[in-house]
Amino acid sequence: xxLPKRITANPTASPSANPSARxxxxxxxQLSGIRKVYNAGQPNEIEVLHGLDLRxxxxxxxxxIGPSGSGKSTLLNVLGLLERASAGEYVLAGKAVSALDDxxxxxxxxxxxxxxxxxxxxxxxxxxxxxxxxxxxVRDGVVTPQARARARELLDAVGLAHAMDRTPAQLSGGxxxxxxxxxxxxxxxxxxxxxxxxxxxxTASSNEVFGLMRRIHDEVGTSFLVVTHDPRLAARCDRVxxxxxxxxxxxxxxxxxxxxxxxxxxxxxxxxxxxx
Ligand SMILES: Nc1ncnc2c1ncn2[C@@H]1O[C@H](COP(=O)(O)OP(=O)(O)OP(=O)(O)O)[C@@H](O)[C@H]1O
Ligand SMILES: [Mg+2]
Numbered sequence: 589x590x591l592p593k594r595i596t597a598n599p600t601a602s603p604s605a606n607p608s609a610r611x612x613x614x615x616x617x618q619l620s621g622i623r624k625v626y627n628a629g630q631p632n633e634i635e636v637l638h639g640l641d642l643r644x645x646x647x648x649x650x651x652x653i654g655p656s657g658s659g660k661s662t663l664l665n666v667l668g669l670l671e672r673a674s675a676g677e678y679v680l681a682g683k684a685v686s687a688l689d690d691x692x693x694x695x696x697x698x699x700x701x702x703x704x705x706x707x708x709x710x711x712x713x714x715x716x717x718x719x720x721x722x723x724x725x726v727r728d729g730v731v732t733p734q735a736r737a738r739a740r741e742l743l744d745a746v747g748l749a750h751a752m753d754r755t756p757a758q759l760s761g762g763x764x765x766x767x768x769x770x771x772x773x774x775x776x777x778x779x780x781x782x783x784x785x786x787x788x789x790x791t792a793s794s795n796e797v798f799g800l801m802r803r804i805h806d807e808v809g810t811s812f813l814v815v816t817h818d819p820r821l822a823a824r825c826d827r828v829x830x831x832x833x834x835x836x837x838x839x840x841x842x843x844x845x846x847x848x849x850x851x852x853x854x855x856x857x858x859x860x861x862x863x864x
Contacts, residue, residue, distance in 0.1 A: 613645050613646060613647060614645065614646045615643060615644075615645055615646075615679075615682075616644050616645060616646045616648075616680070616681060616778055616779055616811055617642065617643060617644035617667060617678075617679075617680055617779070618642075618643050618677070618678070618679040618680075619640055619641060619642040619643070619666075619667075619676065619677070619678050620641055620676055620677040620678075621639045621640075621641065621675065621676035621677065622637055622639065622640040622641075622642075622663075622666060622673045622675070622676035622677075622678060623635060623637055623638060623639055623640075623673060623674045623675040623676055624636045624637040624659070624662050624663075624666060624671070624673055624674050624834075625674040628674065635674075635834065636659045636662045636834050637659050637662055637663060637666070637673070637834045638833075638834040638835055639675075639676065639835075640663065640676070640834075640835070640836055641836070642829070642836065642839075644779070644811060644813065645811075646778060646779075646809070646811055647805075647809050647811055648811050648812075648813075648826060648827060649801075649802065649805045649811070649812045649814075649825050649826045649827070650811075650812065650813050650814070650825055650826065650827040650828070650829055651813075651814050651815075651816055651821065651822040651825035651827070651828045651829065652664070652813055652814065652815045652816075652829050652830075652831065653815070653816060653817070653819075653822050653828060653829070653830050653831070654830050654831035654832055654837070655832065656817075658831040658832055658833060658834065659831050659833075659834045660783070660815045660831055661783055661815070663831065664781050664783050664813070664815060666678065667680075667781055667813070668697065668701055668703060668781050669685065669693045669696060669697040669701070670697075672685075672686075673685075673686075680696060680700060680701075681696065681699075681700045681778060683696055698723070698727060698775060699775070700777060700778050700779060701777050701778075701779055701780070701781060702771075702772030702773055702774075702775070702777035702779070702780040702781070702810075703772055703780070703781055703782075703783075704765070704768050704769055704772050704780060704781075704782040704783070704785045704801075705768070705782075705783050705784075705785070706783060706784040706785065706787040706788050707788060708756065708764040708765055708767065708768040709768070710756040710764060710767055710768060710771075711756075712755060712756055712757060713755070714755065715752065715753050715754060715755055716743060716748060716751055716752050716753070716754055716755075716756075716759065716767045716770075717736070717739050717740060717743060717752040717753065718731075719756070719767055719771055720739035720742055720743060720767060720770045720771045720774055721735050721736060721738075721739040721774065722771060722774075723771065723774045723775050724738070724739075724774055724775065727775065735774075738774065739752075739770070739774065740752060742770035742773055742774065743767070743770050745770070746766040746767070746769055746770045746800055747766065747800075748763060748766055748767065748770070751763060760793070761788060761789050761790075761793055762789055762790075762792075762793030762794075762796055762797055765785060765786070765789065765793070765797045766796075766797065766800060768785075769785075769797070769800060769801065769804070773804065773808075773810070777810065778810070778811060779810070779811040779812070779813065780801070780810055780811070780812050780813075781813050782801065782812060782813070782814045782815065783815045784815050784816060784817065785797060785798075785801070785814065785816075786798055786816065786818065786821065787816075787817065794818070794821070798814075798821050798824065801814065802824065813829075822842075823842055824842075825842060826841060826842065827839070827840065827841055827842070828840065828841075828842055
């Protein structure tokens with residue numbers, strides 16, 4: 589991967605983003621007694637999350653693991669404000685989610701969270717650069733020169749300076765995910781939620797994409813919660829949360845004996861701390 593250039597202060601950062609959420613160690617996510625029921629009151633009613641308690645602090649790099657169907661994506665959707673919990677309390681970046689209307693949820697999501705999915709969900713008709721600017725375009729209605737500069741800086745930082753004008757179809761799977769990561773960082777989120785971001789990649793691309801997320805965490809302080817089925821990747825996270833049947837079965841630091849180096853040793857210091 590090309591060596592990254594420095595990322596400077598983000599001119600597109602929202603002034604309404606909660607600065608306290610960006611202090612290392614500040615409580616970012618607080619879930620208490622979170623339940624999620626689908627098809628409530630119907631014959632096919634199913635409770636997927638059975639009263640979860642979970643805290644995530646700013647600066648954590650955590651894996652979310654568990655068997656298929658255990659509720660990982662459901663939990664990520666609740667954390668990502670894409671779905672509301674059926675019961676329980678969720679405080680994100682100091683804001684009680686249940687008190688927010690849909691506009692409030694949209695603003696909080698936009699100002700606090702970034703998303704990376706298993707399938708990149710890049711817009712096929714747009715270039716890598718246009719895809720990365722998209723969150724700013726959606727927020728502001730236009731793409732400012734500052735937003736364009738930020739997108740180019742991010743693409744440079746993820747090793748894609750040479751591919752900014754390519755459309756997703758002209759990029760490899762690993763490159764597409766790197767564009768998706770750059771897009772997730774566009775509005776400078778405090779927390780990136782990644783649902784099997786390497787699930788569709790070969791081992792080499794998977795390592796590269798995971799290493800990139802780890803490097804962003806180490807250099808910028810962005811928090812990550814990464815769903816993975818790959819025990820080798822989970823072992824490279826600082827904390828592993830295991831869901832089984834909608835319960836948190838295990839939650840703790842990776843033991844020293846199983847942990848592996850978190851990022852390639854040769855990367856230069858490059859991404860300065862976030863500006864807000
Ligand atoms: N919209 C929905 N309506 C009804 N049931 C749902 C819905 N979404 C998820 N479920 C059910 O919730 C359970 C948990 O699903 P979820 O997708 O969260 O699991 P997961 O841990 O992400 O699994 P995987 O590892 O396969 O991605 C499953 O039984 C699933 O069928
Ligand atoms: Mg899932």
